[in-house]
Amino acid sequence: xxxxxxxxxxxxxxxxxxxxxxxxxxxxxxxxxxxxxxxxxxxxxxxxxxxxxxxxxxxxxxxxxxxxxxxxxxxxxxxxxxxxxxxxxxxxxxxxxxxxxxxxxxxxxxxxxxxxxxxxxxxxxxxxxxxxxxxxxxxxxxxxxxxxxxxxxxxxxxxxxxxxxxxxxxxxxxxxxxxxxxxxxxxxxxxxxxxxxxxxxxxxxxxxxxxxxxxxxxxxxxxxx
Amino acid sequence: xxxxxxxxxxxxxxxxxxxxxxxxxxxxxxxxxxxxxxxxxxxxxxxxxxxxxxxxxxxxxxxxxxxxxxxxxxxxxxxxxxxxxxxxxxxxxxxxxxxxxxxxxxxxxxxxxxxxxxxxxxxxxxxxxxxxxxxxxxxxxxxxxxxxxxxxxxxxxxxxxxxxxxxxxxxxxxxxxxxxxxxxxxxxxxxxxxxxxxxxxxxxxxxxxxxxxxxxxxxxxxxxxxxxxxxxxxxxxxxxxxxxxxxxxxxxxxxxxxxxxxxxxxxxxxxxxxxxxxxxxxxxxxxxxxxxxxxxxxxxx
Ligand SMILES: Nc1ncnc2c1ncn2[C@@H]1O[C@H](COP(=O)(O)OP(=O)(O)OP(=O)(O)O)[C@@H](O)[C@H]1O
Ligand SMILES: [Mg+2]
Numbered sequence: 001x002x003x004x005x006x007x008x009x010x011x012x013x014x015x016x017x018x019x020x021x022x023x024x025x026x027x028x029x030x031x032x033x034x035x036x037x038x039x040x041x042x043x044x045x046x047x048x049x050x051x052x053x054x055x056x057x058x059x060x061x062x063x064x065x066x067x068x069x070x071x072x073x074x075x076x077x078x079x080x081x082x083x084x085x086x087x088x089x090x091x092x093x094x095x096x097x098x099x100x101x102x103x104x105x106x107x108x109x110x111x112x113x114x115x116x117x118x119x120x121x122x123x124x125x126x127x128x129x130x131x132x133x134x135x136x137x138x139x140x141x142x143x144x145x146x147x148x149x150x151x152x153x154x155x156x157x158x159x160x161x162x163x164x165x166x167x168x169x170x171x172x173x174x175x176x177x178x179x180x181x182x183x184x185x186x187x188x189x190x191x192x193x194x195x196x197x198x199x200x201x202x203x204x205x206x207x208x209x210x211x212x213x214x215x216x217x218x219x220x221x222x223x224x225x
Numbered sequence: 226x227x228x229x230x231x232x233x234x235x236x237x238x239x240x241x242x243x244x245x246x247x248x249x250x251x252x253x254x255x256x257x258x259x260x261x262x263x264x265x266x267x268x269x270x271x272x273x274x275x276x277x278x279x280x281x282x283x284x285x286x287x288x289x290x291x292x293x294x295x296x297x298x299x300x301x302x303x304x305x306x307x308x309x310x311x312x313x314x315x316x317x318x319x320x321x322x323x324x325x326x327x328x329x330x331x332x333x334x335x336x337x338x339x340x341x342x343x344x345x346x347x348x349x350x351x352x353x354x355x356x357x358x359x360x361x362x363x364x365x366x367x368x369x370x371x372x373x374x375x376x377x378x379x380x381x382x383x384x385x386x387x388x389x390x391x392x393x394x395x396x397x398x399x400x401x402x403x404x405x406x407x408x409x410x411x412x413x414x415x416x417x418x419x420x421x422x423x424x425x426x427x428x429x430x431x432x433x434x435x436x437x438x439x440x441x442x443x444x445x446x447x448x449x450x451x452x453x454x455x456x457x458x459x460x461x462x463x464x465x466x467x468x469x470x471x472x473x474x475x476x477x478x479x480x481x482x483x484x485x486x487x488x489x490x491x492x493x494x495x496x497x498x499x500x501x502x503x504x505x506x507x508x509x510x511x512x513x514x515x516x517x518x519x520x521x522x523x524x525x526x
Contacts (some may be wrong), residue, residue, distance in 0.1 A: 022241065048415075049415075050415065050416065068420075069415045069416070070415050070418055070420040073418040079417075081412075081416065085410050087414075090405070090406075094402075099401065099418055100407065101399055101402070102418040102419050103418055111362040146441075151418065164461055
């Protein structure tokens with residue numbers, strides 16, 4: 001589904017990622033773990049085209065290296081950044097709807113996707129009309145997930161979704177992710193986390209990155225089954 | 226007598242403030258979204274004025290009614306803003322968005338100098354007068370003072386229309402939402418599929434069109450001559466800074482304040498006319514460095 005081949009990123013001539021290669025199968029959930037500063041966020045940003053990268057990124061066999069960053073979400077990639085990055089000038093629902101408006105989805109399609117988001121994250125419906133700047137950090141993570149889901153029909157990139165979540169909210173978020181995978185079995189997901197223990201029973205594989213290099217790829221699907 | 230002077234001061238201030246607002250709001254919009262202080266913004270005011278006056282003179286040469294001048298002013302403003310502004314963004318600014326601020330300032334200043342010379346080449350240094358649209362709308366008499374309806378009714382109405390139109394555009398339309406989103410967080414906007422380049426282009430030509438609209442509408446009220454762009458850029462910068470850079474509603478109030486300050490000086494302390502706008506700016510910034518309406522936190526327009 002997604003394939004990274006020898007992805008390297010340097011920022012201000014300092015190498016941040018070195019020959020990062022891995023694959024994500026259709027319907028698979030990957031736990032992408034590594035310590036702070038290991039390069040998780042940079043890898044996700046490279047997939048989104050937000051940093052210049054050497055190497056190649058293939059989506060369903062097609063290289064997307066020359067697809068501009070703003071054109072990548074329309075390929076079915078949803079991204080929920082680490083620090084939420086909601087637009088505080090808009091309401092929660094406007095934040096969720098904006099990607100669909102940008103992609104000029106039909107009204108029917110937009111409604112269908114919005115219902116899907118509200119089906120998985122019903123709490124978003126309750127705060128739909130609130131200004132996005134007024135929701136708590138944890139709620140903001142939910143909104144960012146909902147926004148990512150609007151276009152993320154094939155691939156979802158979640159950057160440390162559990163970080164800073166109160167246990168109750170973290171459980172709620174995990175529950176939502178499970179519901180998502182149960183309703184959409186072809187969706188591939190990459191979840192980053194600095195605490196690998198958290199994701200063990202989620203992922204089929206755990207990919208560990210250390211100082212910009214892939215350290216290990218561990219198959220854990222049998223444990224889960 | 227003194228009541229009459231007071232009324233005259235207020236009317237003058239409103240008329241002048243309306244024109245300054247049109248220019249300043251474009252400057253502040255561009256700054257708010259793109260973080261570029263466009264020194265060449267004043268050139269668009271001058272180009273708009275020259276284009277409007279030239280078209281107007283063609284009208285009167287052919288004996289065509291000056292009523293056609295009003296729609297022609299809008300056409301001239303849009304033509305200048307979109308073509309010259311579009312070329313400037315596409316071929317020059319686009320290359321320097323990631324560069325240091327001082328470089329951006331120097332580049333826009335250089336463009337200002339170039340456009341200033343282009344004006345002299347095309348229109349020469351003699352002033353142009355096309356004042357028919359000023360008297361055409363008739364006069365209104367307020368406490369015995371006749372004043373042109375163009376300045377005390379039409380210009381303020383245009384300014385209000387632009388103010389509320391711009392707010393509506395930014396809040397209610399998709400294109401406006403894209404501008405707001407890119408202003409707040411360019412990367413997050415890109416990650417949901419927004420083409421920030423297009424948004425910058427659109428914002429810039431809206432800004433330059435507003436400046437040239439200001440110039441076009443100012444042309445009947447003044448002689449169109451070299452140097453008018455320089456005066457206006459400094460004035461509209463004073464307005465934008467007084468309001469807080471990026472503040473659209475604030476720019477309207479600051480423009481009115483500075484317009485009134487200037488007209489009071491004209492009547493009461495003529496020797497201070499030129500410095501009053503900057504005095505106001507300096508006093509405001511001494512007490513509120515972020516401007517009257519500026520926020521130090523999240524970027525917004
Ligand atoms: N824009 C940047 N400028 C300079 N250095 C950067 C930039 N972005 C990332 N880095 C550096 O690249 C390295 C990897 O950063 P990255 O954010 O990808 O790590 P991470 O694994 O997501 O860490 P965390 O767990 O803290 O989120 C870090 O050393 C970081 O300091
Ligand atoms: Mg990170």
